[in-house]
Amino acid sequence: MSISVLGSGAFGTALAISLAGNGPVTLWARDPHQAKALQATRENVKRLPGVPLPKGLSITDSITEAAQNQTLLLAVPMQRLRSLLNDHCDILAAKTLVACCKGIELNTGLGPIAVLRQALPNAQPALLTGPSFAADIARGLPTALTLACQDARLGKHLQQQLTTKNLRLYRTTDTIGAEQGGALKNVMAIACGAVIGAGLGDSARAALMTRGYAEMQRMALACGARPETLAGLSGFGDLTLTCSSDLSRNYQLGLAIGRGESFDPTITVEGAATARAATAKADEMKIDMPITQTVTNLVGQRLTIADAVAQLLARPLKEE
């Protein structure tokens, strides 16, 4: 059965390229000009330069055409997910919708699966997440991801359908753990970029990754996640990738903050809004998340790096 990808940014295009190795794939670009350009050049020049679009990948600016397939991958930023669903609620209502975004919605504190459930109660929701850069997937480099779906049968089906030659999918029914891990690791990547940008060293980064992981666990377990999910690809795996690679946009924002440089606001950086959403949620749930709180203040320019480090180091000593 064919698949469509909604959202023709870096990740949507990369997934469509990889899946085209299995059979026909339709990539939906909401902007007709962009759809035309993709068709004409057979390349996503802006987001994935140098990677040709394979023959089996067709482009459309018609959501009706894209939604002729039952399985639809939603590759838009987290803060845009709800508007995509609301704008096309009739067309998407009974589809199998695989969210490919990482984050927590600012106004509601919800992750992608919860937003799907709330906006389209008759759709079948799933989540594709884990350590992967669009550029790596598009070039056919080996990648392993998590397919999370509460419905175990559907999860198995999607695992089969979305696994490709170079993209190996593991499945879980723990959608809460998968979405929390994917959302919160971006916050930690901003923190890690900031310490490296400020020249504070690899030891400080290791400390942040480890204590950041403890924060991720605290929040995820309080929301009902299973600990082993956090230790898997969608949590520990993605934390490792994003906190240690210059390719990560979240890490790049952190680097810019640490160096006192400006950062292009049009670049998708999920961790910025998610830090705010997670901080509000942590306050509400009375969960201690000092790194997340610090990232919120750094991104909001209410704290300097020096003060951030001083505050974190001055916290009361405790058991690990």
Ligand SMILES: NC(=O)C1=CN([C@@H]2O[C@H](COP(=O)(O)OP(=O)(O)OC[C@H]3O[C@@H](n4cnc5c(N)ncnc54)[C@H](O)[C@@H]3O)[C@@H](O)[C@H]2O)C=CC1
């Ligand atoms: N780029 C990467 O390496 C990876 C990205 N992701 C996740 O994928 C999600 C999307 O990221 P990217 O593709 O990298 O961002 P991007 O900025 O490259 O592309 C986002 C795309 O979404 C489209 N879009 C925004 N709002 C829309 C709406 N309401 N309706 C339809 N289309 C809309 C934009 O036009 C753009 O084409 C994020 O949550 C990100 O964390 C996950 C793994 C890897």
Ligand SMILES: O=C(CO)COP(=O)(O)O
């Ligand atoms: O989610 C990603 C890697 O798994 C992509 O990271 P960035 O959004 O920080 O570029």
